Amino acid sequence: MSTGTAVPLGNTDTALSLRGICKHFGAVAALTDIDLDVAAGEVVAIVGDNGAGKSTLVKVLSGVHAADAGKIFFHGDEVSLGSPAEAHAMGIATVFQDLALCENLDVKANLFLGQELRPWMLDEVAMEKRSWELLRELSAKIPTLDVPVAALSGGQRQTVAIARSLLSSPKVVLLDEPTAALGVAQTAEVLNLVERLKDNGLGVVMISHNMEDVRAVADRVAVLRLGRNNGVFDARDVSSAEIVAAITGAADNVVSRRAARHTLAQREEKEQP
Amino acid sequence: MSTTEDNRVAPPADLRDERLATPRDIADHVRAGVRRVRDGDLGALPVIAGIVVIWTIFQVLNPTFLSSTNLVNLSFDMVPIGVIALGIVCVLLVGQIDLSVGSVSGLSGAITAVVMVRFEQPTWLAVLAALAASCLIGWLYGQGFNRIGVPSFVVTLAGLLAFLGVQLLVLQGENAINLPFDSTLVKFAQLWFVPDWLAYTLAVAAGMGFSAAGWVRARTRRRAGLSAQSPQWLVAKSVLLLAALLFMVSYLCRTRGVAWMFVLFVALVLALNYVLTRTKYGRSVYAVGGNAEAARRAGINVRRVYTSVFVICSGLAALGGVLAASRLAAANQSAGGGDVNLNAIAAAVIGGTSLFGGRGSAFAALLGTLVIQSISSGLTLLNLDSSYRFVITGLVLFIAVGLDAVARRSRQAHGRG
Numbered sequence: 001m002s003t004g005t006a007v008p009l010g011n012t013d014t015a016l017s018l019r020g021i022c023k024h025f026g027a028v029a030a031l032t033d034i035d036l037d038v039a040a041g042e043v044v045a046i047v048g049d050n051g052a053g054k055s056t057l058v059k060v061l062s063g064v065h066a067a068d069a070g071k072i073f074f075h076g077d078e079v080s081l082g083s084p085a086e087a088h089a090m091g092i093a094t095v096f097q098d099l100a101l102c103e104n105l106d107v108k109a110n111l112f113l114g115q116e117l118r119p120w121m122l123d124e125v126a127m128e129k130r131s132w133e134l135l136r137e138l139s140a141k142i143p144t145l146d147v148p149v150a151a152l153s154g155g156q157r158q159t160v161a162i163a164r165s166l167l168s169s170p171k172v173v174l175l176d177e178p179t180a181a182l183g184v185a186q187t188a189e190v191l192n193l194v195e196r197l198k199d200n201g202l203g204v205v206m207i208s209h210n211m212e213d214v215r216a217v218a219d220r221v222a223v224l225r226l227g228r229n230n231g232v233f234d235a236r237d238v239s240s241a242e243i244v245a246a247i248t249g250a251a252d253n254v255v256s257r258r259a260a261r262h263t264l265a266q267r268e269e270k271e272q273p
Numbered sequence: 274m275s276t277t278e279d280n281r282v283a284p285p286a287d288l289r290d291e292r293l294a295t296p297r298d299i300a301d302h303v304r305a306g307v308r309r310v311r312d313g314d315l316g317a318l319p320v321i322a323g324i325v326v327i328w329t330i331f332q333v334l335n336p337t338f339l340s341s342t343n344l345v346n347l348s349f350d351m352v353p354i355g356v357i358a359l360g361i362v363c364v365l366l367v368g369q370i371d372l373s374v375g376s377v378s379g380l381s382g383a384i385t386a387v388v389m390v391r392f393e394q395p396t397w398l399a400v401l402a403a404l405a406a407s408c409l410i411g412w413l414y415g416q417g418f419n420r421i422g423v424p425s426f427v428v429t430l431a432g433l434l435a436f437l438g439v440q441l442l443v444l445q446g447e448n449a450i451n452l453p454f455d456s457t458l459v460k461f462a463q464l465w466f467v468p469d470w471l472a473y474t475l476a477v478a479a480g481m482g483f484s485a486a487g488w489v490r491a492r493t494r495r496r497a498g499l500s501a502q503s504p505q506w507l508v509a510k511s512v513l514l515l516a517a518l519l520f521m522v523s524y525l526c527r528t529r530g531v532a533w534m535f536v537l538f539v540a541l542v543l544a545l546n547y548v549l550t551r552t553k554y555g556r557s558v559y560a561v562g563g564n565a566e567a568a569r570r571a572g573i574n575v576r577r578v579y580t581s582v583f584v585i586c587s588g589l590a591a592l593g594g595v596l597a598a599s600r601l602a603a604a605n606q607s608a609g610g611g612d613v614n615l616n617a618i619a620a621a622v623i624g625g626t627s628l629f630g631g632r633g634s635a636f637a638a639l640l641g642t643l644v645i646q647s648i649s650s651g652l653t654l655l656n657l658d659s660s661y662r663f664v665i666t667g668l669v670l671f672i673a674v675g676l677d678a679v680a681r682r683s684r685q686a687h688g689r690g
Binding site: 132 | 286287290292293490493494497498499551552553554556557559560562563564566567568569570571572573574630631632685
């Protein structure tokens with residue numbers, strides 16, 4: 001079922017468009033017929049319950065898994081994303097949920113992993129300088145770059161992962177649960193960062209469980225349910241209840257029942273003398 | 274220090290965090306080093322301490338152990354195992370293992386001898402044939418590992434057996450094929466020494482190269498607005514290195530001198546160290562060992578890294594085998610058998626290479642081999658047979674790995690990864 005105002009697909013300045021993407025893992029259809037558009041300078045949030053296919057979609061977009069069927073358009077041209085390197089070279093950068101950092105390497109080696117300067121005589125100085133610039137832009141709280149990533153906290157690792165995705169000046173950034181492991185201040189920093197990316201004309205795809213975060217920065221909210229599109233909403237005029245209804249597949253769901261129970265209890269409390 | 278001074282000169286880009294303590298003079302550097310060790314970041318310290326202990330014990334038991342003659346022999350004998358251990362370091366860095374290095378080294382010795390003696394071909398062709406055959410073996414391991422998905426442990430265990438058989442086939446039932454004593458290989462492995470003046474020149478050049486590289490690095494860092502090590506600290510380190518090298522050269526030159534074979538080994542160690550630490554390829558080796566999936570997502574061709582590492586390991590094992598055959602002046606059926614495999618793997622691990630991938634360096638092979646060969650040489654001088662050598666090497670290996678495990682826990686507790 002599809003509720004809310006679906007924004008028409010096929011904008012003229014879309015950075016990234018998906019049409020009819022399918023992905024199976026054995027007998028399980030992880031994604032069926034997914035359509036999605038991301039314009040330059042737009043933040044699209046993808047929400048959905050556990051197992052809705054959010055992370056699978058990110059892996060298809062980042063080239064980790066190849067789609068079984070469907071078309072991907074990047075700036076109007078049909079492309080195939082055969083490998084992470086291909087997606088990366090095209091300008092699609094991804095911050096994975098598990099961050100995909102090498103814990104034995106230090107911060108700057110992780111930032112430049114796979115895109116080191118001067119392959120046969122690494123330019124450590126230039127890489128370190130650029131690392132500091134990047135991390136300062138993100139107001140990262142990392143005291144030194146010489147420690148292996150294993151020694152950093154969860155929030156610091158998240159910052160390193162996001163900084164790494166921005167290193168190659170991508171056109172579209174995919175963030176898989178960027179705020180899940182973060183403290184209050186760091187979450188705000190990441191949301192600021194998402195807005196800054198948007199202002200710089202990047203397309204941002206953000207997966208999140210957190211409705212507050214989604215409504216704070218997203219322009220549009222795309223809902224996935226059991227591997228299918230279940231509505232695209234304009235973030236300005238959709239309520240959290242509507243999104244939750246789309247996520248769970250019914251207006252009468254566990255979240256709304258809980259909320260109703262809660263208000264009922266409050267009302268009863270007030271009515272008692 | 275006044276606040277106005279702080280405002281005038283902006284601190285280097287990497288030292289702006291107020292939580293960071295930065296060393297200012299040599300005493301600070303020493304204190305920082307002591308703190309590192311206490312936190313469990315031991316580096317090469319345990320193995321160097323181990324060498325000191327082993328040398329002291331053997332010197333007390335037999336005063337000829339540290340004689341110039343014996344150390345010259347040691348510098349010869351450690352090369353074949355050391356070269357093989359270099360390859361083992363590479364496969365361990367990606368978190369894999371090669372159990373067949375012994376067989377491959379024996380096979381390549383046999384190929385060299387057969388091509389040289391039976392087919393009467395020139396030496397370079399014989400060595401090239403052995404190296405090419407072994408690189409092909411490494412490539413096959415890579416294919417078996419990548420495409421079929423057989424664990425490296427099993428692929429190379431199969432290789433251990435298979436290539437032991439091939440070695441016997443190549444020798445065609447002969448117990449041993451002697452290499453001619455006037456061949457380049459045998460002379461290289463037994464007789465050729467660096468002239469004294471050249472040995473001293475090389476030592477001085479190494480010391481000056483070290484300080485020049487450090488100076489250039491400090492200058493580029495300062496120009497880029499980053500912190501750089503202080504000149505005094507650099508000078509202190511360079512002088513220390515130069516003094517150590519000069520002492521070593523002068524001590525070895527009291528008798529026969531510095532062997533070209535040893536120079537070759539040191540050159541290989543330095544070359545591998547450069548590749549591992551200063552190239553994109555080396556970075557990808559560490560990355561694959563640390564987190565193969567992350568490396569793949571960063572665009573690294575993980576399969577190619579695995580294959581290349583197996584090829585490097587087999588190639589170095591072959592070179593080690595050729596050098597061992599040259600040292601013996603013969604290729605025989607038992608070459609590469611027995612303890613060669615385990616000694617090479619033990620050397621890499623004793624030197625500080627992690628069996629779980631992502632940690633270690635080329636110098637681990639040098640230091641670990643020095644430990645193993647010192648034990649072997651010392652026990653030979655004491656006229657003790659190989660049973661004692663196995664027991665003691667086993668104990669040292671256990672201590673090395675145990676110490677590393679303890680140090681790793683301490684590192685994690687102190688936030689040093």
